[in-house]
Amino acid sequence: MLRSAPRAGRFQGVVPRLAHPLLHAGPKPLLSLLLVAASFLFAGAASARAQEAAPTNEQCLECHADAGLTAERDGRQVSLFVEATKFAASVHESLRCVDCHAGLKELPHAEKLAPVACGNCHEKVQQQYAASVHAMRAGFKENQGATCRHCHGSPHAILPRQDAASPIAPDNLPNTCGACHSATGALREHTLQIPKTFKEYAATIHGQGLLRAGVLYAASCKDCHASHLVVPAGDLRSPIHRANVVNTCGRCHTGVRQQFLGSIHGSKLQAGDTAVPVCTQCHRGHQITEPARDEFQLKTVAECGTCHDKLLASYRQTYHGKVTALGYAGVAACSSCHTAHNVHPPGDSASSIAPANITSTCRQCHPTATAQFAGFIVHPDYGDRGRYPLLYWVYHLMLAILTATMIAFGAHTVLWYHRAWRERRTGGPKPAGMSGEAFLRLSPFNRLLHMLVMSSFILLVITGIPLAFSHTRWAAAVFRSLGGYQVAALLHRFGALITFLYVALHLAFIVWQGLIKRKRGFFRGPASMVVRLQDVRDFFAHLAWFFGRGPRPRFDRWTYWEKFDYYADLWGVLVFGGTGLLMWFPTFFTRFLPGVALNVSLIMHGIEALLAISFIFTIHFFNAHLRPGKFPMDPVIVTGRISREEFEEERPKELARHLRDGTLDLIRTTPAPPWLLRYAQVIGFVALAFGLSLIALIVASLLLG
Numbered sequence: 217m218l219r220s221a222p223r224a225g226r227f228q229g230v231v232p233r234l235a236h237p238l239l240h241a242g243p244k245p246l247l248s249l250l251l252v253a254a255s256f257l258f259a260g261a262a263s264a265r266a267q268e269a270a271p272t273n274e275q276c277l278e279c280h281a282d283a284g285l286t287a288e289r290d291g292r293q294v295s296l297f298v299e300a301t302k303f304a305a306s307v308h309e310s311l312r313c314v315d316c317h318a319g320l321k322e323l324p325h326a327e328k329l330a331p332v333a334c335g336n337c338h339e340k341v342q343q344q345y346a347a348s349v350h351a352m353r354a355g356f357k358e359n360q361g362a363t364c365r366h367c368h369g370s371p372h373a374i375l376p377r378q379d380a381a382s383p384i385a386p387d388n389l390p391n392t393c394g395a396c397h398s399a400t401g402a403l404r405e406h407t408l409q410i411p412k413t414f415k416e417y418a419a420t421i422h423g424q425g426l427l428r429a430g431v432l433y434a435a436s437c438k439d440c441h442a443s444h445l446v447v448p449a450g451d452l453r454s455p456i457h458r459a460n461v462v463n464t465c466g467r468c469h470t471g472v473r474q475q476f477l478g479s480i481h482g483s484k485l486q487a488g489d490t491a492v493p494v495c496t497q498c499h500r501g502h503q504i505t506e507p508a509r510d511e512f513q514l515k516t517v518a519e520c521g522t523c524h525d526k527l528l529a530s531y532r533q534t535y536h537g538k539v540t541a542l543g544y545a546g547v548a549a550c551s552s553c554h555t556a557h558n559v560h561p562p563g564d565s566a567s568s569i570a571p572a573n574i575t576s577t578c579r580q581c582h583p584t585a586t587a588q589f590a591g592f593i594v595h596p597d598y599g600d601r602g603r604y605p606l607l608y609w610v611y612h613l614m615l616a617i618l619t620a621t622m623i624a625f626g627a628h629t630v631l632w633y634h635r636a637w638r639e640r641r642t643g644g645p646k647p648a649g650m651s652g653e654a655f656l657r658l659s660p661f662n663r664l665l666h667m668l669v670m671s672s673f674i675l676l677v678i679t680g681i682p683l684a685f686s687h688t689r690w691a692a693a694v695f696r697s698l699g700g701y702q703v704a705a706l707l708h709r710f711g712a713l714i715t716f717l718y719v720a721l722h723l724a725f726i727v728w729q730g731l732i733k734r735k736r737g738f739f740r741g742p743a744s745m746v747v748r749l750q751d752v753r754d755f756f757a758h759l760a761w762f763f764g765r766g767p768r769p770r771f772d773r774w775t776y777w778e779k780f781d782y783y784a785d786l787w788g789v790l791v792f793g794g795t796g797l798l799m800w801f802p803t804f805f806t807r808f809l810p811g812v813a814l815n816v817s818l819i820m821h822g823i824e825a826l827l828a829i830s831f832i833f834t835i836h837f838f839n840a841h842l843r844p845g846k847f848p849m850d851p852v853i854v855t856g857r858i859s860r861e862e863f864e865e866e867r868p869k870e871l872a873r874h875l876r877d878g879t880l881d882l883i884r885t886t887p888a889p890p891w892l893l894r895y896a897q898v899i900g901f902v903a904l905a906f907g908l909s910l911i912a913l914i915v916a917s918l919l920l921g
Contacts, residue, residue: 271323276313287327302373316371332371334364344445347453367392384443386432390417393437416502435468440501449496456501458494459485465495475558478566493523498556507556510545520550530595532686535799535818541686544701553577553594584803591811592802598819610816614823621827625835631762636844653860654887655880657852661725666853668718669785670903675711676792677829677910679704684822685917712796719789742772742869747783751776772869777839788828795821829914833907841900849900855888 279285280298287296303309314320316332335342345351350362367384368374375382383392394414417423417437425434440456447454455464462485466473476482476495484492498519505512517540521528531537536548553569560567568577578585596604598611658666679698682691698704730738737743742750755776760766795817798805802814841849852858863871874880888896 270312270314270321271325273313275323298372302370306372306374307376308371308374334371341444344442348444348446349448350446362396366396384438386434386436387426387430389436389438390414390423390427413502420502420504421506422504433468439467440464456496458490458496461495465499472557475555479557479559480561480564481559491523493519513545513549513551514540514543516551517549526597527595530597533596533598533818534594535683536594538683538686539701542682542692542695542701544695546702548581552581582803586803586807588809589803589806589811591806592814593812596815606812607815607819611819611823614820614827618823618827618830622830622835625831629835629838631759633838633843635762635764640844652887654857654885655860655863656856656883656885657858658856660856661721663853663856665718665722665725668714668721670853672711672714672718673828673832674903674906675707675714677825679708679711680825681829681910681914684825685914688913688917690913690917709800712793712800715789715793719793742873743774745774745779745782747779751779770868771866772873773867781836781839784831788824791820791824792828795824826914829907829910833911837904837907841904848904849896851888851893851896851900854896854899855892857885857888859887 277298277300280296281300283297285296286293288294308316317329318333318336319330333342345364365371369383375385377384377386379385380387382388391414394417397413398415418427422435425431426436442455445453449456451457452459454460462473462476462482477486481492481494485494498516507513517528517531528537531550532541539547540549555568558566558568560570562569564570565572567573575585575587575590578590582589593604593607596607598604598607601608678694682694682704685691695701695704698707729735739746740748742748750772754769754771757766757769758776761768798809798813798817799821806813841847858867871880874883
């Protein structure tokens with residue numbers, strides 16, 4: 217309550233003027249003292265006479281107690297009503313009307329009185345306000361810049377801040393500030409930088425605590441921006457200036473403040489480094505959310521990358537980084553390893569990633585992690601041969617295998633297609649379709665294995681390749697359509713189980729046929745999948761035919777390219793299976809393998825995936841399905857049958873052997889029904905569309921970066 221301030225104001229200037237000459241009256245202090253006392257009595261009497269002459273509050277209320285009393289101001293009607301009960305309950309209840317309305321000496325008074333000067337009593341507040349953005353904007357247009365009345369309400373009914381009805385009470389203040397900072401007119405007039413302030417603040421953790429939970433000590437507008445000296449964030453006087461914001465937030469978050477100031481960031485800030493992050497860079501002022509929320513975790517990773525761009529790029533090479541790039545939290549982010557505020561260099565013993573602490577840090581997510589597991593390189597740089605020679609050579613070796621394979625077999629495919637196209641144009645042999653005579657080429661068991669191979673591969677591709685291109689929109693869209701990375705991870709592992717299933721079935725088939733039943737020609741001979749010298753001869757004979765230097769080779773049951781596909785799948789299963797298992801159970805395998813084995817596995821797994829996709833959806837598709845006479849799909853993998861015409865043209869040596877051995881009738885069967893052929897065509901078109909679309913996306917992603 218500012219009860220005595222106005223009265224003190226009325227004496228100001230009177231006593232000094234009277235007492236000044238007496239204080240220098242020479243060596244008669246007693247007389248001087250008596251004269252000073254007399255001057256006080258005179259001033260008091262003069263003040264009393266002035267008070268008696270000025271209108272009293274009761275006299276003013278004879279008119280202003282009328283609720284209908286108005287006056288025109290700038291073309292609009294303004295109420296002049298003063299509610300006596302509210303004034304009596306306000307902080308100004310001890311004041312007289314004339315204490316604020318200076319110059320009012322008689323009634324009736326002039327129609328327009330001099331403006332009320334709050335600074336006569338609130339001098340310091342007035343000085344702060346005069347330097348604020350509110351005072352500067354108040355001069356632009358009346359009633360649009362915030363003045364005393366805008367924040368505190370009518371001066372005749374100002375309530376203390378502790379009163380729940382006060383506009384500046386803690387739970388009312390956001391609405392009071394939001395009246396301007398969310399108003400379209402004010403935003404347009406003054407180009408306020410943060411629109412919809414109240415709505416945004418209400419959604420923050422501070423707003424939720426204050427406005428919904430009623431936690432009155434939750435931060436509101438004045439706690440961050442001050443009450444009267446409100447200046448832009450770039451002004452050094454602002455509490456949210458980067459030099460001050462740590463202490464501003466630290467008034468509530470004392471423990472966090474101590475951690476931050478002791479960290480590498482805080483130390484640099486105190487040393488004058490203006491580039492280090494402060495509170496408001498991670499916790500946006502009007503958008504502060506709970507740190508546990510996914511959106512905050514993801515934004516923080518990107519925020520760290522604004523300074524640590526190279527570390528962010530290397531982090532994106534890991535599984536954790538790829539998942540976060542796709543828009544999913546729940547995996548290790550920057551703060552998971554480095555902590556949020558107590559960040560120290562790795563060489564500092566206080567660091568969470570110091571050698572003595574890093575295993576414990578890993579165990580927050582991987583409870584059974586060992587020191588070897590902690591050797592996983594979180595920020596690998598595959599191009600840095602000096603620091604990471606193993607990763608460098610593995611990465612470039614896998615790239616060399618991919619490049620050499622695609623170049624060699626790409627050329628093989630182009631030459632084959634060109635020769636087949638020329639032969640068809642000149643009226644050469646044309647493969648015939650199914651006729652009345654058909655023979656069994658693939659047993660039901662072999663067709664089952666192929667279907668398992670195809671289904672597992674497509675499932676693994678759909679759920680795995682988006683990780684390799686996590687920076688693209690299409691990858692994120694694929695994961696969203698699958699239900700998120702957790703669902704994708706489960707489906708990927710299910711695809712891996714299918715792979716292990718068909719491998720187990722095939723191994724059992726080999727053992728049964730080759731070792732137990734000792735089937736003739738299973739491991740050697742023309743019907744075997746074991747590579748023979750004849751396959752090498754067939755390869756060179758085929759090349760000669762490509763260039764028109766020889767006849768088309770006469771192939772047996774398995775061609776050299778089919779055997780290559782078979783062993784390529786074997787290589788892929790070994791690489792995919794081995795590296796996939798290691799990444800599936802990392803803490804188990806790093807009990808006896810170094811943590812860098814996880815990095816090697818990720819490199820090999822990813823590049824092998826690109827090789828498999830590139831080869832299968834281009835080279836293999838052409839060899840088996842897209843070459844002239846086979847488009848859109850060789851139905852044999854569905855029907856298991858081959859016509860007599862195809863037998864004679866594509867496998868003449870096998871047909872000749874059956875005729876010579878009298879075993880042709882053993883594989884003779886009925887032609888495939890039309891519905892089964894149509895079903896095979898549907899599978900062919902779907903697989904072709906899927907494969908070519910995926911190849912197009914991958915190529916576009918690689919070209920566009």
